[in-house]
Amino acid sequence: MTLFVDSEIGRLRSVLVHEPGREIDRMVPSMMQDLLFDDILFGARAREEHRRFRQVLRFVADEVLDVLAATLLGALRGFADDVDLEDVLARLVARAALAEAEASS
Numbered sequence: 237m238t239l240f241v242d243s244e245i246g247r248l249r250s251v252l253v254h255e256p257g258r259e260i261d262r263m264v265p266s267m268m269q270d271l272l273f274d275d276i277l278f279g280a281r282a283r284e285e286h287r288r289f290r291q292v293l294r295f296v297a298d299e300v301l302d303v304l305a306a307t308l309l310g311a312l313r314g315f316a317d318d319v320d321l322e323d324v325l326a327r328l329v330a331r332a333a334l335a336e337a338e339a340s341s
Contacts, residue, residue, distance in 0.1 A: 248297035253290060255302060256282040258336075305329055 261279040268276065293300045309325050 248293075249299070251293050251297045251300045252303050252306060253286070253293070253300060254304065255286050302329070 256277070256279065258279070260277045260282050263271070263273070263276055265276060268274070290300050305325055308328075309322065
């Protein structure tokens with residue numbers, strides 16, 4: 237697959253995304269119109285599609301950040317200068333994803 241993203245200012249430096257969470261699992265038909273959806277989303281499928289989308293974005297952007305992870309990382313920076321916050325955050329995100337996967341099984 238050939239991927240081409242053209243920009244007036246060059247390569248994308250950062251892309252901020254939000255992975256679909258449990259809010260998608262709680263969607264009911266009466267919410268569709270208010271939330272501007274054409275159909276009910278299936279949480280597991282939406283998360284898998286989002287994961288693939290992030291992989292594609294990595295080909296055209298220097299970094300792809302999850303909005304929650306980026307927010308937490310920014311908040312933590314002032315508290316612990318001697319700790320590798322990216323590593324801590326990566327482990328927390330992995331642990332949360334594992335817990336969510338186990339809960340949906």
